[in-house]
Amino acid sequence: MSVFTTVHEHQLTEFLQQFDAGTLQSFEGIAAGIENTNYFVTTDRYTLVLTLFEHHQPDELGYFLDLMAFLAEHDVPTAHPLPTRDGSFLSTLNGKPAALVKRLSGRAIERPSARACRTVGEVLAGFHRASGAFPEFRTPDRALPWAQEMQMVLADHLNAADRALLDEELALQVRHPRTHLPQGAIHGDLFRDNVLFSDERLTGIIDLYYACNDAFAYDLAVAINDWCRSDDHGLDEARAHAMMQGYLAVRPLNPDETEALPLLFRAAALRFWLSRMKDLCFPRAGELTFSKDPAEFRTLLLHHRQDPTATQRWIAA
Numbered sequence: 001m002s003v004f005t006t007v008h009e010h011q012l013t014e015f016l017q018q019f020d021a022g023t024l025q026s027f028e029g030i031a032a033g034i035e036n037t038n039y040f041v042t043t044d045r046y047t048l049v050l051t052l053f054e055h056h057q058p059d060e061l062g063y064f065l066d067l068m069a070f071l072a073e074h075d076v077p078t079a080h081p082l083p084t085r086d087g088s089f090l091s092t093l094n095g096k097p098a099a100l101v102k103r104l105s106g107r108a109i110e111r112p113s114a115r116a117c118r119t120v121g122e123v124l125a126g127f128h129r130a131s132g133a134f135p136e137f138r139t140p141d142r143a144l145p146w147a148q149e150m151q152m153v154l155a156d157h158l159n160a161a162d163r164a165l166l167d168e169e170l171a172l173q174v175r176h177p178r179t180h181l182p183q184g185a186i187h188g189d190l191f192r193d194n195v196l197f198s199d200e201r202l203t204g205i206i207d208l209y210y211a212c213n214d215a216f217a218y219d220l221a222v223a224i225n226d227w228c229r230s231d232d233h234g235l236d237e238a239r240a241h242a243m244m245q246g247y248l249a250v251r252p253l254n255p256d257e258t259e260a261l262p263l264l265f266r267a268a269a270l271r272f273w274l275s276r277m278k279d280l281c282f283p284r285a286g287e288l289t290f291s292k293d294p295a296e297f298r299t300l301l302l303h304h305r306q307d308p309t310a311t312q313r314w315i316a317a
């Protein structure tokens, strides 16, 4: 469950007075999600999502909320935050930084078709075309310096084979930085549970709370690694091809990006292997949630290491 901070009706009514949001009609806690407290809120004017941020510092939330607004204003299907009467997207409720965003329709898909993957590729490319012009900057907080920190933090929790895999992969990644690739604001976590579909239409990209400035092609690798993962945690050829083709139809990759892709897929698998290992070994206090399986991304990393020419197949029309 993910209502870490309970909100009472009188608190919400008072909170809503800061916004031109109409009168509260109903609200209910949202069970999904593991990071923040989320409620659906209905007023006589809007259907909204209220988020109380449980872990972020208030000064980094502006980037996320401004990016959501910027993208929504550039026809990317993200949830536009509602400004307070004095023009701020961020407020405070129950002692926590809090924001109201428009509720998007649709539901997450657990088992996407190749067609859905193509659509996600197209929309992610549109996200990148727009976000390249987003004027704010946020340093990536899950990039190589963080991975090196995890290497130390997790050392005693890995067996010898996994330690060797991590050491070797990190050493290789450090020799191949991605700073020369086209950069801008990326989503950073565009997994299946962060995209809403209604019938065959993509209606929403949510949970931009890992957004940061990084290479666009890395963001594509993060997304393909989840959307196209097969049951045995390799990649499904048909879905990976479809998603790559969807992306390329909207934003072609330059030769540097194409060349970098095999290592970017590995970097993306490494990032989620490590974050899941950290969540498993060091669960956050008071969190009533299951951990996601790190082994899925270790298996995927090994898969990418064994198949370095896969990206050429997906890029070929």
Ligand SMILES: Nc1ncnc2c1ncn2[C@@H]1O[C@H](COP(=O)(O)OP(=O)(O)OP(=O)(O)O)[C@@H](O)[C@H]1O
Pocket (backbone or CB within 6 Å): 002, 030, 032, 033, 034, 035, 036, 037, 038, 049, 079, 101, 102, 103, 104, 105, 193, 194, 204, 206, 207, 209
């Ligand atoms: N703008 C929105 N429109 C519709 N539903 C939303 C919106 N934002 C969030 N939700 C719903 O709330 C749920 C939780 O949101 P979210 O994924 O942002 O949670 P979180 O706890 O912040 O993050 P995480 O997924 O990393 O645990 C989503 O699965 C979705 O059902």
Ligand SMILES: N[C@@H](CCO)C(=O)O
Pocket (backbone or CB within 6 Å): 189, 191, 272, 275, 276, 292
């Ligand atoms: N998408 C992440 C969790 C949220 O960052 C994962 O599946 O490990």
